[in-house]
Each structure stands twice: as C-alpha cells, then as structure tokens.
Amino acid sequence: MPRTSETGGDGEETMVHSRFKLSAATCLAIAVLSTPVGAQTETASNLSGGRVKIGVLTDIAGPTAMANGKGSVIAAEMAAEDFGAGLDVEVVSADHQGKPDIGSQIAARWFDVEGVDAIADMQGSPIGFAVQNVAAQKSKIMLLSGSTSSDFNGKACSPLTVQWTVDTYNLAKGAAKAVIEAGGTKWYFLTVDQAYGHALTRDTSEQVKLNGGQVAGNSVFPPNTSDFASFLLTASNAGANVIAVAASSGDTVTALKQADEFGLSAKAKIVPLQSVLTDVHAVGLKIAHDAYEVSPFYWDRTPETRAWAERFYAKANIMPTSFHAGVYSSVAHYLKAVKATGTHEAPIVMKQMEKERVHDFFASDGYIRADRKMIHDMYLLRVKKPGENKGDWDLYNVVQTLPGESVNRPLSESSCPLVKK
Incomplete structure (x- = not known):
C-alpha cells in the first residue's frame, strides 16, 4: 500500500509520499502490458536497489x-504503477502555495535531503522559473506540465527541463487563427500579473496581428481577483468584439461568470486562453458554450484517451485535464528512460528521453526538441451547447487537429541558447 505522511502549518507545505515497489508477479504483468511485442525488457542494474x-x-x-493538484499526484502514481516494473518508485508531493520561494525551498530540500531525482507538474510559471534555477544547480530533471510560459523553451530554456504539455505559443497560435476566422477581429486582453499571463498576452497579440486582427488594449489584474467589473467595462468601451482572458483556472472562471452577468457575452466573444476541462465544468455550458479552447488532450477523443480517463476517474472522481495527462505521460517517459539506461543520473537519462519517441494516449509520435519542448499534436476544441452533451464531463467537440510542428515556434526563431543556429 502507498505510504503517506502529511505536515502542515503556516509557511509549511503538505507532503504525501507513495511508494510503489512491485511484486514479481505484478512486474511481469505490467511488463507484458507495457512492453511492445519483440522488445527486450530493460533492467535497472546500475541503480541502487532500483530506487527512483x-x-x-x-x-x-x-x-x-482542480486543474492540477491532487490529480497531478494521482497521474504520477498511475505512471509509477504502469511503468515502475523492476524499480522501487516513490512519489512524493507538496503544495507550493503559489509562492516561488516556498517552491524553491521544497525543491532544495527534496534534492539535498530526501533524494528526489526529478520533479513533475510544477504548476505555475513563476514557481517553475524559481525551481528551475535550483534544479539546474543540482543537475536534476524537471518535467513541466503546469508551467506554460513559452520562455521555458525560449530564452529561459535549460538542458534538464522539458516543457511537456503546453505553452503560451501553442495556445496563442491556435486560438488567434480560429477566433479571427469566426469574426473576432478586435481583441482586448485581461492579463493576470504573472509570468505566464504576460507571455500568453504577448504571444497571442503577436498571432492576432499576424492573422489580420487588431489589439484594442490590455488590462493587467492581480492574481485571485474577485471583481472584474472595471476591466470588463474598459474592454467593452474599447469596442472589442473579443475579450481574451490570459489567466489560469480561478481567475478564468470568475471572469467568465462576471462577463455573462454583465451581458458581455452577447456583445463580444469571451475567449479563455488557458482554460481546461475543469474550468468549463465549473462554469457550465450555459455560460461557456461555443468558446474555443486549444488543448493537447481531451479525455473523450479516442478509445485510448477514454480508457485512461476512466481509470483516472475511478481514483480522482473527476475527468482528467490536459495537465494531469501531461504529468502521466512525462513521468512514464522518464521511468522508461531510467530503466533503459540503468541510472538516474540526469544528463544520461535526458539523452535517452531525447532519443526515444513518445507513443502513448497523450502523444502518438511525440519527441523532445533541442529547445526542450516536447512536440506533439494539439487540438482545437469548441465547448458544446446546452443539450448537446451526453453527460457532466461531455463538454467539447474536437474541431481540428493541429500538427505539432505547426503550432510550435519554429526553431529558426528560437531564442533558446541550446539551439544551434
């Protein structure tokens, strides 16, 4: 059974430990399920007890x-269960409380005292940038799912950090084209005052202009804002027919609800640039219907995504977001590389991760590029109208598949120091 412990208190994080040391029978069963026919089972002979x-x-x-949180922990544990055969995999978790300094302190202790080999999810770009500095100093791997600023594969790229799930350039390119083609040509941005919010507005503004649209203005608001009235009124007075919310779940949900209350949904397209499944579920189809979303994952897209999502739901009691799916995929790929190399030395493992393609329900043929972006297809989704859905979590129609290379910044335009010009 998983071993758990929790600590709390002011300024302290909540931490949970789960250990997966699999029996011989279980290891054999998982190996049969997860190893392609004809492939050789890798060993971890150079690892101390196979411990990761x-x-x-x-x-x-x-x-x-809801978008990350305990679901991300469950996703990592599922990856350990599925791909930990032959290893003693322990998953620990902590709440960074939205504070970069707390995130850095946790990471430093994990690396120096607790022997953590890699960190996954890293919800929030401000925390991601802070922890990346610690990880680089300690030569440890970071698997970003919830840190979305495109600077992670640009000027702030790092050899041992992979941005796995999504970035602000992905979101911007897909959303700008779709919304402008649907008639939304004059944009006003509501931008959360955090790194990813500014990056999302920057990247989307660039794409709006490239697609022939106009940027009417931008209002910056603090995280966890409860009253968007003045920002929404300013956007409406600017004559915008698109109000784009560059924020994460909590602020996005609040802005969407208040835009509907003020009747702005009838005057402009409200575009949540970084919404996820749980946001739309919280807002409801009556308010969110017909909104566009660009995402790397939707649980009901294929038989494979549905099968994994149903397993996840049984453990989490919610359907998975793209961040949850990205955590699973990144941890699974990391564990495969550890087994293949027989070590958890970060530079060696990273080379193996770059070498092997990603083939799972999340990415059919993904790969890690020189700028440390995992390239995979994205999907243009549109929120269903009330009555179109067949259940509480049946929220989207998949409008279009966006090929991976088409929605990522070309390497020729990259500012990542790792990219050879």
Whole structure:
C-alpha cells in the first residue's frame, strides 16, 4: 500500500509520499502490458536497489487545485504503477502555495535531503522559473506540465527541463487563427500579473496581428481577483468584439461568470486562453458554450484517451485535464528512460528521453526538441451547447487537429541558447 505522511502549518507545505515497489508477479504483468511485442525488457542494474524518487510540486489547495493538484499526484502514481516494473518508485508531493520561494525551498530540500531525482507538474510559471534555477544547480530533471510560459523553451530554456504539455505559443497560435476566422477581429486582453499571463498576452497579440486582427488594449489584474467589473467595462468601451482572458483556472472562471452577468457575452466573444476541462465544468455550458479552447488532450477523443480517463476517474472522481495527462505521460517517459539506461543520473537519462519517441494516449509520435519542448499534436476544441452533451464531463467537440510542428515556434526563431543556429 502507498505510504503517506502529511505536515502542515503556516509557511509549511503538505507532503504525501507513495511508494510503489512491485511484486514479481505484478512486474511481469505490467511488463507484458507495457512492453511492445519483440522488445527486450530493460533492467535497472546500475541503480541502487532500483530506487527512483519523483516529486510532484503543484497547487494542492489553491485556485488551480482542480486543474492540477491532487490529480497531478494521482497521474504520477498511475505512471509509477504502469511503468515502475523492476524499480522501487516513490512519489512524493507538496503544495507550493503559489509562492516561488516556498517552491524553491521544497525543491532544495527534496534534492539535498530526501533524494528526489526529478520533479513533475510544477504548476505555475513563476514557481517553475524559481525551481528551475535550483534544479539546474543540482543537475536534476524537471518535467513541466503546469508551467506554460513559452520562455521555458525560449530564452529561459535549460538542458534538464522539458516543457511537456503546453505553452503560451501553442495556445496563442491556435486560438488567434480560429477566433479571427469566426469574426473576432478586435481583441482586448485581461492579463493576470504573472509570468505566464504576460507571455500568453504577448504571444497571442503577436498571432492576432499576424492573422489580420487588431489589439484594442490590455488590462493587467492581480492574481485571485474577485471583481472584474472595471476591466470588463474598459474592454467593452474599447469596442472589442473579443475579450481574451490570459489567466489560469480561478481567475478564468470568475471572469467568465462576471462577463455573462454583465451581458458581455452577447456583445463580444469571451475567449479563455488557458482554460481546461475543469474550468468549463465549473462554469457550465450555459455560460461557456461555443468558446474555443486549444488543448493537447481531451479525455473523450479516442478509445485510448477514454480508457485512461476512466481509470483516472475511478481514483480522482473527476475527468482528467490536459495537465494531469501531461504529468502521466512525462513521468512514464522518464521511468522508461531510467530503466533503459540503468541510472538516474540526469544528463544520461535526458539523452535517452531525447532519443526515444513518445507513443502513448497523450502523444502518438511525440519527441523532445533541442529547445526542450516536447512536440506533439494539439487540438482545437469548441465547448458544446446546452443539450448537446451526453453527460457532466461531455463538454467539447474536437474541431481540428493541429500538427505539432505547426503550432510550435519554429526553431529558426528560437531564442533558446541550446539551439544551434
């Protein structure tokens, strides 16, 4: 059974430990399920007892807890169960409380005292940038799912950090084209005053202009804002027919609800640039219907995504977001590389991760590029109208598949120091 312990208190994080040391029978069963026919089972002979420790640093109790949070921990544990055969995999987790300094302190202790080999999820770009500095100093791997600023594969790229799930350039390119083609040509941005919010507005503004649209203005608001009235009124007075919300779950949900209350949905397209499944579920189809979303994952897209999502639902009691799916995929790929190399030395493992393609329900043929972006297809989704859905979590229609290379910044335009020009 998983071993758990929790600590709390002012300024302290909540931490949960789960250990997966699999029996011989279980290892054999999982190996049969997860190893392609004809492939050789890799060993971890150079690992001390086959021990691997993965930390999930996320928002456990804050505004993005549904989008990331405990679901990210469950996803990492599922990856350990599925791909930990022959290894002693321990998953630990902590709540960074939305504070970069707390995130850095947790990471430093994990690396120096607790022997953590890699950190996954890293919800929130401000925390991601802070922890990346610690990880680089300690030569440890970071698997970003919830840190979305495109600077992670640009000017702030790092050799041992992979941005796995989504970035602000992905979101911007897909959303701008779709919304402008649907008639939304004059944009006003509501931008959360955090790194990913500014990056999302920057990247989307660039794409709006490239697609022939106009940027009418931008209002910056603090995280966890409860009253968007003045920002929404300013956007409406600017004559915008698109109000784009560059924020994460909590602020996005609040802005969408208040835009509907003020009747702005009838005057402009309200575009949540970084919404996820749980946001739309919280807002409801009556308010969110017909909104566009660009996402790397939707649980009801294929038989494979449905099968994994149903397993996840049985453990989490919610359907998975793209961040949850990305945590699973990244941890699974990491564990495969550890087994293949027989070590958890980060530079060696990272080379193996770059070498092997990603083939799972999340990415049919993904790969890690020189700028440390995992390239995979994205999907243009549109929220269903009330009555179109067949259940509480049946929320989207998949409008279009966006090929991976088409929605990522070309390497020729990259500012990542790792990219050879």
